[in-house]
Amino acid sequence: MTAKTAWGLRVNRIAMRLLKISIVGGLLLILLAEMVSHAVDEKPPYYWWLAWVQCAVSLFAIGVYMLYRPGRKKWIGVAAIASLAATGLHLVVDQAERGVGTAELLTLGVLMLFAVRQWDAAPGRWVAWVTGAAITVVGVRMFVFPSSMVAGTIMVLMGLATVVSVGAYLRSMDRLRRETQEEVRRAERLELAREMHDFVAHHVTGIVVLAQAAQVAETDPRRSFADIEEAGLAALTSMRRMVKMLRDDDSGAGVNPLGDLSQIEDLVDRFNREGTDATCFISPDLAGAVAPEIAATAHRVVREALTNVRKHARGATRVRVVVAAAGTQGLEVSVRDNGQGARGRLAESGAGMGLLGLGERIEAVGGTLKAQPRPEGGWETAAWLPRQPAEVEA
Numbered sequence: 001m002t003a004k005t006a007w008g009l010r011v012n013r014i015a016m017r018l019l020k021i022s023i024v025g026g027l028l029l030i031l032l033a034e035m036v037s038h039a040v041d042e043k044p045p046y047y048w049w050l051a052w053v054q055c056a057v058s059l060f061a062i063g064v065y066m067l068y069r070p071g072r073k074k075w076i077g078v079a080a081i082a083s084l085a086a087t088g089l090h091l092v093v094d095q096a097e098r099g100v101g102t103a104e105l106l107t108l109g110v111l112m113l114f115a116v117r118q119w120d121a122a123p124g125r126w127v128a129w130v131t132g133a134a135i136t137v138v139g140v141r142m143f144v145f146p147s148s149m150v151a152g153t154i155m156v157l158m159g160l161a162t163v164v165s166v167g168a169y170l171r172s173m174d175r176l177r178r179e180t181q182e183e184v185r186r187a188e189r190l191e192l193a194r195e196m197h198d199f200v201a202h203h204v205t206g207i208v209v210l211a212q213a214a215q216v217a218e219t220d221p222r223r224s225f226a227d228i229e230e231a232g233l234a235a236l237t238s239m240r241r242m243v244k245m246l247r248d249d250d251s252g253a254g255v256n257p258l259g260d261l262s263q264i265e266d267l268v269d270r271f272n273r274e275g276t277d278a279t280c281f282i283s284p285d286l287a288g289a290v291a292p293e294i295a296a297t298a299h300r301v302v303r304e305a306l307t308n309v310r311k312h313a314r315g316a317t318r319v320r321v322v323v324a325a326a327g328t329q330g331l332e333v334s335v336r337d338n339g340q341g342a343r344g345r346l347a348e349s350g351a352g353m354g355l356l357g358l359g360e361r362i363e364a365v366g367g368t369l370k371a372q373p374r375p376e377g378g379w380e381t382a383a384w385l386p387r388q389p390a391e392v393e394a
Contacts, residue, residue, distance in 0.1 A: 023110075024066050031058050031103035042098075050093055051100050054141065057086045058104040065107050073118055076111045077127040083108060083134040090141050099141030105156070108135050109163050116167025117174065135160050205310045206231045206270075260295035261286060261323060264302050268321050271306050278306075278319040285325045291388045297361055298323060298333045298385060301369075304358050305335035305381035313339025313379055326384060334382040336374060355381075 035055060038044040045051035061079040068075070083104060090099050108131055115128040135156060143152035207228055214224035261282055268280040290298070302321055309316055316339025326332040355371055362369045367385040374380045 020066065024062060027058075027062050027065075027103045027107055030106070031055060031062075031100070034100045034102055045098065045100050048097060048099075050090060050097075053089065054086050054100040054104070057082045058100060058107065061104050061107040061111065065110055068111070068114060070118065071121070073115065073121050073127055074123045076115050077123065077130055079111060080108065080127070080131040080134040083138060084130070087134070087137050087140055101138045101141040105135060105138050105142075108138070109159060112160070112163050113167045113170075116164050117170045119171055132160060132164075205307055209310055260292065260299060261290060264299055264321065264323060267299070267302055267306065268319075271309075271319070276309070276319055277317055278321065280321040280323075282323045283325045283331075286323065286331055286387075289387055290331065293365055294331070294385050294387060297365055297367070298331065298383075300358060300361065301333045301381065301383045302335055304355065308355070308379070308381070309335070309337050309339065313337045315339050316378070329388075330384055330386050332382065332384050334380065336378060336380045338378040340377070358383075 035046045035051065036044050057079075060082060064075045064079045087101075090097075112128065112131045112135060115131050119125055119128060136153075139149075139152045139156050143149045210224065210228045210231060214221065214228070217224070264282060265280050268278050272278040302323075305321075306319070309319055316337040319335065319337045322332070322334045324332050355369075359369045362383050362385065365385065367383055369381075369383045371379075371381045
């Protein structure tokens, strides 16, 4: 997380707190105005003991809103039940007396928004129904004249319908966001699963080559077994890392499992230790100027090309890997060898599948791939990549 992003989140958090404080302050002022307002020929509500009960219910509802956090939906139901009880007590004691309920009505409306948005959350959908009933009947306390009863009830129902609609919209947006996140997670896991070919093919090919070399070379068998053991351990490490990422829901946060530019030299160095003269050059101009997705793709180009050298380039004694800047907006990754096309069991296993997947990945980020024989002999795998991935139109 950059400093700019952290500062933006902090400002947003402060703004939301100030908004909540403003809403709570406004509700308290409305409640105070209700308690002291009265007509010329009547006493203010604070002279009536039931008004204090209704005021306490309003304060409780405001407190529920002020302290509400996702997962505390049951307190919305408690506030709604308390409101229904206060309204029922008003009907039993004195229906003609004007009570207190405007601040409570507004607070229940906000809580209704939360209840609808979290429709399926515990303790259940009954919270929304009870809150809606409390909002519908709370007008009995405020509309004491028959002429205002019908108009006031219609206004309350219209407001309730608006709150329910907004809550349903927010709920649909939340569900769409969750589905999008799950789809992205599934796509990432599928992509990681497809990367298994590269990890397995590279390491297992190295093990096969070492085993074949040990059969014909007159060297110490212990050294050959040590080389095979090292290659096998590298394969197991890669496999463990891959399996862990496929099993972990939050894998990949801040980690690039598919490699980057700094790991290309290690890749070439391991290939060099397996018996081929391999050299690597990475332009220093690319340090810090390439997006992680592009760096991972460049790493995959080199890995796939070196794997194909082992499988298909018969007699290759020299491999040159170059990652150079191509203008100010791109880079070029090339792997060239001096071998000849190979035939046999190793060359025929999985031929073409790696380049097909590599081409799809490169096209996805806005690059191009070229894999062809060289005029002077050998094979060339070259890719042009943008330094930043291409934007995808929805």
